[in-house]
Amino acid sequence: MARIKLKRLLKKKEAVLVIKNLIKMMDISIGIKDTSDQLLLGDDQADSTDKYPIELETEVLGWVIGGEKAAAIAFLLNHLASKEVEKKNLADEVLDRYREVNLLYNLSEKLGASLELQAVVQVALTEASRLIASTDGMVMLTNEATAILEVVSVFGQNDDLKESIELGQGIIGNIAQSGKAEIVNDVLSDARAYETDNKIRSLVCTPLKTEQKVVGVIFIGHKTPVTYTAADLKLLSTIASQAAPAIENALIYKKKLTEAKEREQKLQRQITEMRIELDEAKRQRQVVEIIDTDYFRELQVKAKELRESRKSPKE
Amino acid sequence: MEPKILIVDDEAHIRLLIEQTLEELEDEGVELLTASNGADALETIKTERPQLVFLDVMMPKMNGFDVCNTVKNELGLDEVYIIMLTAKGQEFDKEKGQEVGANVYMTKPFDPDELLEKAEEVLGL
Numbered sequence: 345m346a347r348i349k350l351k352r353l354l355k356k357k358e359a360v361l362v363i364k365n366l367i368k369m370m371d372i373s374i375g376i377k378d379t380s381d382q383l384l385l386g387d388d389q390a391d392s393t394d395k396y397p398i399e400l401e402t403e404v405l406g407w408v409i410g411g412e413k414a415a416a417i418a419f420l421l422n423h424l425a426s427k428e429v430e431k432k433n434l435a436d437e438v439l440d441r442y443r444e445v446n447l448l449y450n451l452s453e454k455l456g457a458s459l460e461l462q463a464v465v466q467v468a469l470t471e472a473s474r475l476i477a478s479t480d481g482m483v484m485l486t487n488e489a490t491a492i493l494e495v496v497s498v499f500g501q502n503d504d505l506k507e508s509i510e511l512g513q514g515i516i517g518n519i520a521q522s523g524k525a526e527i528v529n530d531v532l533s534d535a536r537a538y539e540t541d542n543k544i545r546s547l548v549c550t551p552l553k554t555e556q557k558v559v560g561v562i563f564i565g566h567k568t569p570v571t572y573t574a575a576d577l578k579l580l581s582t583i584a585s586q587a588a589p590a591i592e593n594a595l596i597y598k599k600k601l602t603e604a605k606e607r608e609q610k611l612q613r614q615i616t617e618m619r620i621e622l623d624e625a626k627r628q629r630q631v632v633e634i635i636d637t638d639y640f641r642e643l644q645v646k647a648k649e650l651r652e653s654r655k656s657p658k659e
Numbered sequence: 660m661e662p663k664i665l666i667v668d669d670e671a672h673i674r675l676l677i678e679q680t681l682e683e684l685e686d687e688g689v690e691l692l693t694a695s696n697g698a699d700a701l702e703t704i705k706t707e708r709p710q711l712v713f714l715d716v717m718m719p720k721m722n723g724f725d726v727c728n729t730v731k732n733e734l735g736l737d738e739v740y741i742i743m744l745t746a747k748g749q750e751f752d753k754e755k756g757q758e759v760g761a762n763v764y765m766t767k768p769f770d771p772d773e774l775l776e777k778a779e780e781v782l783g784l
Contacts, residue, residue, distance in 0.1 A: 352685065435679040439771065442676055446768050 347429050350378045350398060350406040350421075354385050359424050363417060374410030374417055390414075400425045444582065447475070451586045461594040465497040468562060468587035473499060475583075476576050478564040480544055483552075485560035485591070486511065486520065493520055493560065501567070514538025516549055520561045525550035525581050527572045531565075548572040550581045552588040559591055662782045663690045663709035667700040667726070668744065669718045673767070677713055680771040687784055697721025704730055704739060711781045713774075714761075716745045724752075724759050731760030740781045744769065 354360060354376065363385065367374060375386040376398075390410045396418035398406045405425060408418040454467045465483045473481050480500025484493040493516070494508045512521045515536045519526055529546045531537050547565035551558045562584050564576075634640060664684070666677045674693045681691055692707055694700040697718055704712065712730075716723040723743055730736050743764040745751045751764050765774065778784075 349685070355690075432679070432682075435675050438672070439676055439679045442768070443771055446770060449768060450770075 347432055348400070348405070348425060350376075350425075351384055353405075353421070353425055353428055360385065363420065366417065366420070370413050370416070372410055372413045374408055374414045376406060376408050376417070376421070378406040379404060386410075398422055398425065400429060447471075447579075447582060448586065451583060455586055455590040459594055459597040461591065461598055462497065464587065464590045464594045468583055468591075469497050469499060472562060472564050472580055472583050475579050476548065476564045476572070477566065477570060479567045481562075481564045482516075483560060483562045484509075484516065484520070485552075485595075486558065493517060496560070500565075509538065515547070516561055516563055519549045519563075520551055520558060523551045523553060523558050525577055525584075527574075527577050529571050530569065543567065545569045546572055548576050548580050550577070550584045552584050552591060554588050554592045559588060559595070562587065661688045661690050663692060663707055663711075664778060664782075665692045665694060665700065665703055665707070665709040665712045667694045667697070667712060667718075667723070668715040669695055670715075671695070673715070673744075676771075677769075677774065680774050681778055683775075684778060684782075684784065689782065689784075697723070697726045700726050701729055704736065705734070708736070709739065711740045711742070711778060713742050713744055713765075716743050716751070716764075724755055724761075727756075727761050728759040742777065742781075 354363075363376075367386070373387045373390045375388055375390040375392075376384050378384055384406065387410075392409050394409070394411060394414055396408045396415045397404045398408060398418055398421040400422070406421075408414045408421065410417075451467070451471055454471075455464055458464060458467075469481055469483055472478075478500075480498075482498040482500075483496050485496050486492075487494050491511045492508050493511060509517045511517050515526075515528055515531065515534055515538070517538070518536050525548075527548045528534050531545055531547060544565035545567060546569050547563055549561055549563035552560045552562060562580065564580060664681060666674050666681075668674050668677070674695065678691055678693065681689070685691060692703055692709060694703050698721055700712070700714070701721075703709070714723045714726060727741050727743065730739055730741065737760070740762050741760070743751070743756060743761045744767055745764055746767050751766075753764075756764060763777075765777070
């Protein structure tokens with residue numbers, strides 16, 4: 345079906361003005377009809393001997409009816425229709441770019457709202473699953489110490505997907521290692537497929553990269569074969585490009601938080617130890633205060649006299 | 660009578676974007692109209708009587724609030740559903756919106772899917 349309708353084209357004031365002026369200048373009587381023979385502009389009683397098609401590529405949008413000169417009007421309408429389609433195609437592209445910008449804007453807002461790792465990862469995965477057809481999806485992050493990809497967030501029915509994998513293992517591990525995003529529309533035929541990969545039939549996967557390194561991967565998949573396109577990969581890569589720095593920040597925040605807690609605990613221990621020391625010092629001071637009095641000295645003298653008096657009767 | 664939507668914005672690219680977003684409604688018989696300023700918008704509303712109007716707030720000479728006020732309060736065209744379009748970060752004067760009879764507002768940049776959904780909801784498609 346044609347991208348535009350003749351009726352809509354003839355609603356454009358500028359187009360109608362030009363056509364009406366031309367008709368007047370050429371002093372002709374013509375009628376412009378659509379494919380269902382409905383009169384859209386002009387004279388219904390125009391000479392119907394000659395009928396000229398208004399065409400867009402191979403499709404006929406309508407007819408200009410009248411004498412020989414009606415051909416000129418048909419030619420003009422062909423040109424206007426063609427221009428209108430060009431404009432619509434351009435508008436389509438603009439709308440696509442607008443959607444992209446909108447996605448980046450919204451994603452940036454959502455990712456910036458939290459420093460918690462789970463929240464950040466969840467935002468990325470939720471947006472990906474919302475925009476790309478899928479039954480399963482996952483975010484895995486690299487444990488630098490062990491070189492294992494660990495599951496941080498997952499959705500879908502596939503329990504096997506919740507296992508950790510080594511870098512380079514299976515399709516996902518391979519992508520994490522290579523750092524290159526991929527579409528795999530037929531997982532079963534892929535030589536890299538690992539046993540857990542096989543539960544997913546098609547997938548699109550992209551690494552989560554910061555300037556310095558690959559921190560993990562995000563993938564979206566389907567349990568039945570689908571055809572993921574370059575547009576899907578581009579969407580996922582856009583999400584990943586926003587998510588990766590946010591994830592890195594969340595990891596740094598988590599590390600700083602852990603360090604702060606450890607410092608706090610150490611401080612608590614030190615405070616407790618100092619309290620004990622202070623209490624001991626206080627106790628000793630109190631003892632000194634007691635024994636360093638005349639009364640206590642007198643008591644000591646009396647105690648000594650008593651001890652000696654007890655010894656004397658025996659002797 | 661086929662339902663009509665009027666898009667009013669002084670920025671041509673916004674009119675184009677909204678038109679493009681709503682393009683698929685044309686297949687359902689909806690007619691899309693546009694206006695680049697408040698005065699033209701009022702003329703079109705009077706002659707075409709659209710069921711739905713997307714109306715930019717910030718326009719030179721006659722802003723969206725004035726247009727809305729004229730439509731709802733002076734002309735009494737309460738059946739025209741008006742969605743005001745306001746820039747994100749710009750505080751929408753909800754009180755003023757209520758005063759002039761705006762039905763709802765949306766922020767720009769708008770979500771194309773949300774816009775289409777709202778149009779379908781208002782027109783009962």
